[in-house]
Amino acid sequence: MKKILSLITLVAMSTMLIAKEVVVKGSDTMLNLTQRLAEAFAAVQPDVLVSVSGGGSGVGINAIINREVDIANASRKIKSKEISSARANGVQPTEIVIALDGLAVIVNANNRVEKLTIDQIGAIYRGEITNWSQLGGANKKIVLYGRQPNSGTFVFFREMVVKGEYASHMIQMNGNSQIVEGVKADEGGIGYVGLGYIHDVNGVKPLSVAQKAEGPFISPGDVASVKRGDYPLTRPLYQYTNGKPKGAIRNFIQFELSSAGQKIVEEAGFVPVTENYIERNRTVLE
């Protein structure tokens, strides 16, 4: 009997040690970043356990609609249909921008091509340009690597760059890392990934990108340009909560937006939030 009692006490005490849990789910682009933020937050507030998982922006947003998570990570904005479903469920999606991401267009490190315009990249992904020789590169067939339709990155790239339908022969990969690995192993390959996924990676190189043929061509590694919004493929990375975040959820988000959190954003290869987003976030959190 005593043994049972002490076991119950032990279980109760261990439960008390981790009193609160914040569940985060969604965008694969944001997965590594949020995990790093969660680890750092554990040192600041050890009584809160932040658990982070991926699955894609759509999966994360669905999870917040169904009240399964506290925070949804999304590399795209929530859709009107999703807001409507959430409201009908008694959920008010509230938007916070925790970082900016320059989407990098990558090619194999041995590829001669260094820069492309948005129109050229669009034509490549629509299947209209099919050989690197058409762009000043080697006589090699272009192999397209991209994400799956449940990915926010897939949607963002289609809307901003492809401006039409992806070519049917694009190889759809599960995540950013798989695209990097694919392009690394394929001299004809081209892919698009979040900035965080080309940080300290060999075997692939990011292309400089310009809106127009006359330039300027900007590298996604040029943080200042991404921050100013000059890099053509800059996008905000969102988190959605149900209503104004409170308690441990609010504490975690405030940590993400603090200078310590934004330093981790930068270390992870993303870009800290700019003044206009800081102001927007403040309105939400106050």
Add this chain to the structure above:
Amino acid sequence: MHKKVLSIVVALMATLIFALEPGETELEHNGWFRYTNQSSGLKLLDPSISRFSLERGYLRFSHQWTAKFFTKMTVDIFSSDKYPDGATVRLKEAFADLTLPLPDFNLTAGLQKHYFGLIYSWDYTHPEKSLADDQGVCASADYGVTVNGFLPNGLGELQLGIYNGEGYKYAGKYVNLSPELLANLRLTPFAGLALGASVFTNASDYSPYKNDKKGRTGTGTNIVFMNADTTNKNRLAIAPMVKIAFGPFSLTGEYIGYNYTRWFSYYKINFDSVGQIIDSTLTEKTKKYAFSGIDLVPTLVLLKRRVEVFGRFSTWERKEQHDDSMVVNKDKSFIRYGAGFNYHFARREKGKPGLEFQFAWTRTQFKNTEIKPNDSFLAQVRFEWNTIITKQQ
């Protein structure tokens, strides 16, 4: 029968194989294995119905051709006593969907959702049908063309449609020159409230003819030949709805108002004194019907969405024209109430049911108090899965 079912499934699979490019294909199955016990006055051991059945066996095939073009087909392979092998197959959905230049709006053509009241968003948290479906106001799917989509900023949804107006079981047998026109608006102004209304009108419905007497009736010199062209005309239905959600609790409700004029005709055979037919006279008659009801479903979600506890309260009143007045048909008007629960063993990725046990008790009390209340117990295992086939991973 099973050969027929098998060949349809194989044909569909073959279509899939050749339809993988360029986007995704989704294959989904919904299986509902149900036990029903129905009796008058809680006589569980002396029921009028006691049976196991596969109530639903949906096979869904969806294909996203491009970002703007989507197609879907659903067949239902389910238990049925009408066929010697105990099962049959029916077409439940088959449509093409095109994204319109208007943001978040689509044009859908084919056998598709019927956007009326709660019927199109009924997710079977309560395992029985929505009131409009149950009482035959309309079917959950119909042949038609709709413009459907979502208003900006999550404000709600809007659908406008033109349908056969006869449901998915009827297509092409009759000339239909008065298709159903439908409008549905559902607003979500803020978190926790959805309210809306639907209306459909101007459709002739040939489907009830099956329930009417037809052919030869009567004996001797009093023989009447019913005409099979019994039709419900001037149909008009409205359904305002509301859903209130607060934390784990939600209350979904709708009011249904429905009326039509039934048109029917019969030949009266005239005989002479020795029983020889002299002639026949065609008589055409009309009779007005009016229905109204409410349906309320409170639901409480518990234990991280593992358990749902629900109740249900419905009323249904049927009025029929007798001479110049409308009289309540007490045998077919009722109050219905009940309760039940669902236990989710597993959910699918987007929160949809995966493996679920459902139990519901429902009592129907007729306005004619001489009819004993009807009790229905329903236990169901709902097993649903889907898989997305992508080109390459």
